[in-house]
Amino acid sequence: MIGPSIHIKGTVSGGEDLLIQGKVEGTIDLGDHEVSVGQSGKVTADIKAKIVKIEGEVAGDVTGSEKVVIAKSGRVRGNIIAPRVTLEDGAIFKGSIDMDPGDTRTAQSPPKVEKPAATAGDASKQSPGLDLKHG
Template sequence: MNIGPSIFIKGELQGDEDLTIDGRVEGKIELRDHNLTIGPNGKIKADLHANTIVIAGDVQGHAYAKERVEIAPTGRLNGDIAAPRITIADGAHFKGSVDMERTSESARKPAAPVKSEEVRRIPEMKDDVKLQGSRL
């Protein structure tokens, strides 16, 4: 789906398909399992939630992606990023913080417990180990 440059939307956008925005949006955008592209004419004042987010326009808000956030050379992001992978192109503008350990989805899920079979013991080091060969 496409939102053209003459369109202005104020409120919450939700969808079950990929979306490209070249217009203006204020509020919140949620496409959790789909891709969001902010085109070069896009002007966004919203938090973004999507599978992947590509920013080639102007975004004021936070970007939460399951897979990656990419800021193109014409892109501007004033807000935080939470995604496992990010790309910031030469010429792009970014002001905010980056969290690559959690995404909006993974932050809700508790970590899986480690099974005792998966834990391996590290052999103890002996105090009488001697190094031979090179000098420091």
């Protein structure tokens, strides 16, 4: 926990969950853990974590590999990237949200579908004596 009277400048990384009640400037990278910004927390940093919960203020991009939650008391100025995003009623947010950070190949080009050579519906285009239904 980073208490209300603590001010950190630089990179925060580690192998456990983190609760921020003070001030952090720089970057926060706790990829497989949870970062919570408490009501008194003021973060000017990009945040990367499994789960990010914001009740205080964040200025920076927020990336959650599982989800990002902005509580009603939360204020975020920055972009959010996460498969699941929750903005509670009353939350303040300015930025963009990307909820599909996964495979970009499927978003760029739809799969190719081959058309069959001839179907019963195409009988009108065939010669008049050919009946595709009965051989």
